[in-house]
Amino acid sequence: MSTDNKPATSTAEASRAFAVTVSAAIFAIAVMVGLLGFVVMPVLEGQTTGLDSFTAICRAFGIGIPAEQNARSSKPSAPASSTAWDSATRNDVRRGDAAAGAALAQDTCAACHMPNGLSADPASVPSTTGLSARAIYKQLHDMKRGERVNEAMKGMLDELTDQNLTDLAAYYSRLPRRNHDIRAYNEVTPNAVVLATKGDVSRALPACEACHNPTAGGPLEVPALTGQYPAYIVTQLQAYAAGTRKNDLYGRMRRIAGKLTPAEIAAYYDAPRP
Numbered sequence: 001m002s003t004d005n006k007p008a009t010s011t012a013e014a015s016r017a018f019a020v021t022v023s024a025a026i027f028a029i030a031v032m033v034g035l036l037g038f039v040v041m042p043v044l045e046g047q048t049t050g051l052d053s054f055t056a057i058c059r060a061f062g063i064g065i066p067a068e069q070n071a072r073s074s075k076p077s078a079p080a081s082s083t084a085w086d087s088a089t090r091n092d093v094r095r096g097d098a099a100a101g102a103a104l105a106q107d108t109c110a111a112c113h114m115p116n117g118l119s120a121d122p123a124s125v126p127s128t129t130g131l132s133a134r135a136i137y138k139q140l141h142d143m144k145r146g147e148r149v150n151e152a153m154k155g156m157l158d159e160l161t162d163q164n165l166t167d168l169a170a171y172y173s174r175l176p177r178r179n180h181d182i183r184a185y186n187e188v189t190p191n192a193v194v195l196a197t198k199g200d201v202s203r204a205l206p207a208c209e210a211c212h213n214p215t216a217g218g219p220l221e222v223p224a225l226t227g228q229y230p231a232y233i234v235t236q237l238q239a240y241a242a243g244t245r246k247n248d249l250y251g252r253m254r255r256i257a258g259k260l261t262p263a264e265i266a267a268y269y270d271a272p273r274p
């Protein structure tokens with residue numbers, strides 16, 4: 001009989017030991033999950049959003065520290081550009097009066113952008129020939145509303161109506177173009193030509209020419225790069241990369257310029273123009 005009892009007792013002990021082990025394991029897992037959910041993850045996520053560890057842990061437990069105190073989320077997000085290409089705007093730009101624009105340009109713009117659309121100072125002022133009417137209108141519209149900051153033209157556009165802007169766009173877009181294909185420059189580095197014509201798949205960089213038509217302005221609101229002054233192109237790429245120019249819809253140019261190396265930005269179009 002006693003021989004019968006022995007295995008029964010050890011089975012009971014074994015199952016108790018098993019129950020204790022399982023409970024201990026479940027407890028340990030619960031503690032680890034708790035630590036992960038309430039301490040490790042909040043602290044790590046807190047670091048990326050600028051919260052200190054204590055605040056992050058308090059928030060994980062639901063202890064209210066109002067969201068406004070999070071420095072990054074308190075910034076109001078402004079739209080990149082308020083230019084909307086609805087049919088009314090497209091029609092207005094198409095109907096711009098080039099003769100009225102010419103008179104206005106003579107009075108207001110010619111000191112810097114010469115009557116032929118070239119620059120009075122190529123080191124800082126861009127050429128406004130070769131750009132499509134939509135490209136010119138969008139930049140003027142954005143500058144007027146402060147979405148693109150331009151110290152040189154600040155205030156000047158306050159006096160002008162949207163009709164004035166479409167007239168100016170009509171005038172400048174009809175001036176003869178200086179169309180130069182980047183491949184025509186011997187001085188341009190082979191890497192720049194590859195970037196312009198093929199892009200770089202490894203950095204998810206599309207070819208510049210996919211958007212910037214190589215022989216003419218546009219399409220649509222995309223400005224022409226060919227025929228533009230190198231110094232201006234370099235300053236704009238630097239401004240997009242630094243985020244000081246941010247009126248590009250969907251951040252397209254900011255993303256692209258941010259991937260270019262400083263040497264690529266400097267060398268890109270840094271070649272003498274005919």
Ligand code: HEC
Nearest residue numbers: 108109111112124125126128136139140150152153168223
């Ligand atoms: C005092 C000099 C000055 C005057 C006057 C001036 N501009 Fe400008 N303009 C500039 C400068 C400088 C820039 C480039 C600013 C920058 O680097 O972002 C510029 C940029 C532009 C651009 C953007 C071109 C591009 O490729 O994005 C357009 C369009 C333009 N001007 C049109 C005009 C028109 C139209 C007038 C007259 C209403 C005018 N400007 C008057 C100096 C001037």
Ligand code: HEC
Nearest residue numbers: 206207208210211222223233236237247248249252253256
């Ligand atoms: C996905 C389309 C796209 C691609 C690809 C692209 N761009 Fe742009 N780029 C734009 C648009 C759109 C604008 C005008 C943004 C705005 O409204 O300010 C612009 C503006 C620019 C400007 C400012 C021009 C001016 O007159 O103010 C420069 C310089 C420029 N791009 C250079 C480049 C270079 C260099 C590359 C290739 C490395 C490139 N872009 C590739 C769409 C593109």
